Amino acid sequence: MSSLALLTACNSGDPVYSSFGQEAGSLLDTGTFGNATMNNTQIMNGEKQYAYDLSSRFANEVLTTVNFAFGSSQLDSGARDTLREQAAWIRQFPEVRFRVYGHADAVGSSGANQALGLQRAHAVVNYLATQGIGKSRLEAVASFGEEQPLIVTEGRERRNRRTVTEVSGFVGSHPMVMDGKYAQIVYREYIASGTAKSHWQSSTTLTTGSN
Numbered sequence: 001m002s003s004l005a006l007l008t009a010c011n012s013g014d015p016v017y018s019s020f021g022q023e024a025g026s027l028l029d030t031g032t033f034g035n036a037t038m039n040n041t042q043i044m045n046g047e048k049q050y051a052y053d054l055s056s057r058f059a060n061e062v063l064t065t066v067n068f069a070f071g072s073s074q075l076d077s078g079a080r081d082t083l084r085e086q087a088a089w090i091r092q093f094p095e096v097r098f099r100v101y102g103h104a105d106a107v108g109s110s111g112a113n114q115a116l117g118l119q120r121a122h123a124v125v126n127y128l129a130t131q132g133i134g135k136s137r138l139e140a141v142a143s144f145g146e147e148q149p150l151i152v153t154e155g156r157e158r159r160n161r162r163t164v165t166e167v168s169g170f171v172g173s174h175p176m177v178m179d180g181k182y183a184q185i186v187y188r189e190y191i192a193s194g195t196a197k198s199h200w201q202s203s204t205t206l207t208t209g210s211n
Contacts, residue, residue: 047170050182054096055167061190062089066124068161070107073119075127083124086165087131088192094137095176095185099168100124102143105160106153110145117143124163137171 058064064086066079075083090098102121104113121141129135149160170177176185 047182050186051167051169054093054186057186058089058165058167062086064165065162067158068120068163070105070156070158070161071116073116073123075123080127083127084131087128087133089190090128090133090137091131092190093185093188095171095174096167097137097169097171098133099166100138100141101164101166102141103148103160103162103164104146105155105157106146106149107156108146114143114145117145120161120163124165128165 062085063082066075066082068074068079069076090096100121102117102119102124104117104120106113108116118141121143125135125138125141128138146160149157150162151157151159153160170182170185172178
């Protein structure tokens with residue numbers, strides 16, 4: 001009987017069971033674990049669905065993944081290019097929070113890979129911060145170490161040595177969010193030329209000079 005119940009749950013689309021076949025950090029967390037009251041509120045006011053929609057849009061419009069050399073958390077030129085694109089997108093959505101997941105390949109001990117994944121996630125957060133993104137919006141930095149490979153192998157695999165940046169929710173204190181204008185945020189036009197790095201650097205210079 002218990003086997004039948006388990007099979008039924010697996011085939012029912014239950015997120016608890018279906019999540020075992022998915023990569024952590026590949027899509028927005030369903031919220032099954034955590035504060036039940038907050039989860040119910042987000043579902044009722046539509047915030048969770050809008051966050052999911054925006055997460056999908058972010059993944060469609062920019063590269064969300066950067067890769068690393070073996071045993072390293074240093075960002076190479078390609079990673080920095082990708083993160084500048086991410087930052088340009090993020091700057092145009094000040095109402096949105098993001099999460100960075102760090103990963104490693106399977107070479108080495110689990111503890112070392114867990115730490116390395118976390119270092120990679122921190123490297124991404126720190127770089128995004130240099131591009132004008134407040135760290136208060138880059139929350140819940142997480143590491144899954146070697147546990148979530150894209151390519152299943154015991155050897156070295158660059159595609160497994162990565163970070164993934166995702167939409168995690170909305171800034172609760174922002175006026176747009178307080179008014180519940182989630183749809184306006186999700187469907188706001190993204191104009192890359194409107195966030196030229198030179199413009200941001202000029203603003204930063206002026207701000208820095210006044211301190």
